[in-house]
Every structure is written in structure tokens, then in C-alpha cells.
Amino acid sequence: MVTFDNVTKSFSGHTVISDLSLEIPRGQFTVLIGPSGCGKTTSLKMINRLIEPSKGSIFVDGQNITKVSPVDLRRQIGYVIQQIGLFPNMTIEQNIEVVPRLLKWPKEKRHQRTRELLEMVGMDPKEYLGRYPSELSGGQQQRIGVLRALAVAPPLILMDEPFGALDPITRESLQDEVKKLQTSLGITVVFVTHDIDEAVKLADRIILMKDGEIVQNAPPETLLAHPANDYVREFIGKKRMKANYDVDLVREIMNPRVVTTTRDKGFAESINLMRKRNVDSLVVLDKEGRLEGVVTVENLRAVAGKQHIAQIGEVEMKSVPTISMNAQAREAFDTLITEKLPFLLVVDSKDRVKGLVSKTSLVKALAGVVWRDDEDDE
Numbered sequence: 516m517v518t519f520d521n522v523t524k525s526f527s528g529h530t531v532i533s534d535l536s537l538e539i540p541r542g543q544f545t546v547l548i549g550p551s552g553c554g555k556t557t558s559l560k561m562i563n564r565l566i567e568p569s570k571g572s573i574f575v576d577g578q579n580i581t582k583v584s585p586v587d588l589r590r591q592i593g594y595v596i597q598q599i600g601l602f603p604n605m606t607i608e609q610n611i612e613v614v615p616r617l618l619k620w621p622k623e624k625r626h627q628r629t630r631e632l633l634e635m636v637g638m639d640p641k642e643y644l645g646r647y648p649s650e651l652s653g654g655q656q657q658r659i660g661v662l663r664a665l666a667v668a669p670p671l672i673l674m675d676e677p678f679g680a681l682d683p684i685t686r687e688s689l690q691d692e693v694k695k696l697q698t699s700l701g702i703t704v705v706f707v708t709h710d711i712d713e714a715v716k717l718a719d720r721i722i723l724m725k726d727g728e729i730v731q732n733a734p735p736e737t738l739l740a741h742p743a744n745d746y747v748r749e750f751i752g753k754k755r756m757k758a759n760y761d762v763d764l765v766r767e768i769m770n771p772r773v774v775t776t777t778r779d780k781g782f783a784e785s786i787n788l789m790r791k792r793n794v795d796s797l798v799v800l801d802k803e804g805r806l807e808g809v810v811t812v813e814n815l816r817a818v819a820g821k822q823h824i825a826q827i828g829e830v831e832m833k834s835v836p837t838i839s840m841n842a843q844a845r846e847a848f849d850t851l852i853t854e855k856l857p858f859l860l861v862v863d864s865k866d867r868v869k870g871l872v873s874k875t876s877l878v879k880a881l882a883g884v885v886w887r888d889d890e891d892d893e
């Protein structure tokens with residue numbers, strides 16, 4: 516999707532990107548990471564010609580971007596930065612419609628798209644369309660910044676530390692949303708951060724940079740398990756890698772807050788619960804708290820129009836692998852990664868569901884190890 520071919524960038528004789536060659540695959544979430552000043556923003560801005568390379572070429576979709584006018588190029592590429600700069604004197608609706616208007620979309624199409632986007636992130640259009648940015652929280656404003664970038668459904672989106680200024684809880688929920696949108700819409704995202712937890716959580720591939728060069732380019736699991744050198748090890752936190760993940764048990768690292776339901780619960784009630792807790796599946800338990808299966812948004816959608824469905828037990832369920840609370844965390848992560856599962860359910864010795872392990876648990880577990888080691892040192 517995006518190719519860097521021996522790209523060099525110098526600012527007044529000082530080289531900040533040196534001979535960078537790189538393939539960013541279509542439909543994937545690629546994260547550029549590295550310490551401040553290593554050239555992340557410069558690399559990103561060269562993709563939409565906010566900065567021009569000194570040497571080498573960049574291709575988007577096989578086309579050399581110097582052959583496309585910057586304006587045309589940027590229409591096909593969404594761009595989200597930390598200071599989103601929503602237009603303060605425009606309503607939310609007008610802000611989201613900036614690019615569709617430039618592209619002269621008919622009014623009907625614009626309006627429909629804007630409503631659809633707001634609904635996608637659970638913001639009621641009736642409530643928000645007419646508001647001004649200052650009437651929204653920082654997190655909501657940033658969410659609108661993301662929607663604005665998505666408005667014309669560009670195949671490629673560039674994001675430069677978009678959530679850096681948000682509090683941790685808002686940041687987490689926006690990360691979840693962006694990841695969900697990226698997967699469901701199949702878009703290519705190039706995302707810049709210096710936060711390794713954020714990178715591991717979001718990325719299909721992580722590109723770790725240092726002084727304008729790539730040090731390692733790998734999926735997050737590989738980066739964590741097989742750091743290319745000491746610099747990588749240092750960056751991801753050497754102490755995390757003492758593979759304490761061998762000694763941690765599933766019950767110590769699992770998320771105990773599983774969103775559950777039972778067969779006899781109402782269909783509508785269950786959909787509401789998913790909305791409220793912002794999850795895309797519900798774990799169905801029997802009376803003893805044992806796993807019956809999982810209903811997903813897709814399962815629910817498939818039966819949405821059918822009047823005779825009243826209870827959740829009538830909806831088709833998926834089976835999800837389980838793991839014992841007392842198994843080793845490492846085993847859970849290996850299964851997650853090799854089977855490419857979104858999550859594993861954790862059960863006790865009586866098969867009752869006690870928690871859930873996901874990629875986020877992996878990140879948290881590793882972070883926990885850093886903290887604990889620091890405490891134990893000397």
C-alpha cells in the first residue's frame with residue numbers, strides 16, 4: 516500500500532531519515548514507534564507530501580506520489596494529529612463534512628454519511644450534530660477528528676500520536692474504537708506513537724526506529740518475544756523480558772470483568788448491555804456460571820429482524836476455547852497468538868467462567884512485571 520524506496524530526508528544538511536526502505540501492507544495497522552526525534556513524524560508527513568524527501572521515492576498504491584498533486588493525494592489519505600483542530604465556529608456536522616463538501620458530495624449523501632459515522636462510535640446524531648466543538652469533552656473532540664478523517668472512507672489513514680493528550684481511560688476507549696473501525700472497514704492505518712503499550716495493543720506490525728533508521732520491523736508478538744538487539748530490548752523494557760511470563764498464572768493476569776448473560780435473558784436487553792459496556796460479544800452462562808457459548812454482534816445482527824426471537828438462548832452461539840485459571844499465562848498467550856483468537860475464557864476447576872485473557876491482558880501483564888521487578892531490585 517505504501518512503499519518507501521531508499522528515502523532520505525535532510526533538513527539544512529542534517530540527515531534525519533537515512534535511506535529508508537519500507538513496505539506498509541494494505542489493510543493492516545502499522546505502528547511507527549521510537550523515541551522523540553527519531554523521525555516518526557517526518558516519515559509520516561512524507562506520505563501525504565507535507566514534507567518532501569531529499570532523495571528516494573514513495574509510492575502509494577503503486578503510484579509515485581510526486582506524480583499526484585498534494586491536494587488530490589490528501590483527499591485519499593486521512594490525517595489525524597494530536598491537536599486535531601476542529602473548526603471552532605463550525606458545528607460537529609459541518610466539521611465532519613469538510614472534505615465531503617470539498618468533493619461536492621450531494622447534500623443527502625453527506626448527511627447520511629455523517630449520521631452513519633456518529634452512530635458508528637455510539638454518539639447520537641440528534642444530540643451532537645448541532646453542537647460546537649467547545650461543547651464536547653476532549654475525548655469526544657478527538658473522536659470527531661477521527662470521524663472527519665474517515666468521512667470520505669479513504670483507504671489510508673495517517674495518525675500522529677492522536678491520543679497523546681487524552682487521559683488513560685479515554686485513550687483506551689478511543690484505541691479500541693479505532694482498532695475496531697480499522698478492522699471492520701479494512702483500511703490501512705499508519706500510526707505514530709512512542710508508547711509501546713499502545714503499539715502492542717493496536718499494531719499488526721511495529722516498526723521501531725532510531726535516528727532515522729529502522730531497527731526492527733515485526734508483528735508485536737515477535738518484537739516482544741524476539742527483540743532484534745539490545746536497543747529493542749531496552750525500548751520495550753528489558754525487565755519485562757525476564758520472561759516472567761513463565762511464572763505468572765492465568766488468574767493473576769486475567770480480566771475478571773467478563774460481560775455475561777444467560778439463555779433466558781431478553782434479546783433486546785442483551786443488545787443494550789453490549790452497547791452499554793461497549794463490547795462486541797456476550798458470554799452466555801448457565802445457572803451454575805458455566806460456559807454455554809458466546810453470542811457476537813454478528814450473531815445478533817443475523818437475527819435482528821426476526822420477531823419471534825425474544826431470548827438470547829435462541830440466538831446461535833459460537834464456541835470459545837477456555838483455559839484453566841491455574842494454567843501458566845504464557846500458555847494462554849501462546850494459544851491466543853498462534854490460534855489468532857480475540858480472547859480466551861478462563862474457567863475454574865468446576866468449569867465456571869472467572870475471567871478473560873486478551874492481547875490487552877498480555878500488555879498489562881508485561882507492564883506489571885516491570886513494576887514488580889523495580890520493587891524487587893536490591
Ligand SMILES: Nc1ncnc2c1ncn2[C@@H]1O[C@H](COP(=O)(O)OP(=O)(O)O)[C@@H](O)[C@H]1O
Binds near residue numbers: 549554555556557
Ligand atoms: N522542519 C524541520 N526543520 C529542521 N529540523 C527538523 C524539522 N522537522 C523535524 N526536524 C528534525 O528532524 C528530526 C526528526 O523529527 P521528527 O520526525 O519530528 O521526530 P519524531 O516525530 O520521531 O519525534 C528531529 O531531530 C527534528 O528536530
Ligand SMILES: [Mg+2]
Binds near residue numbers: 556
Ligand atoms: Mg513526532
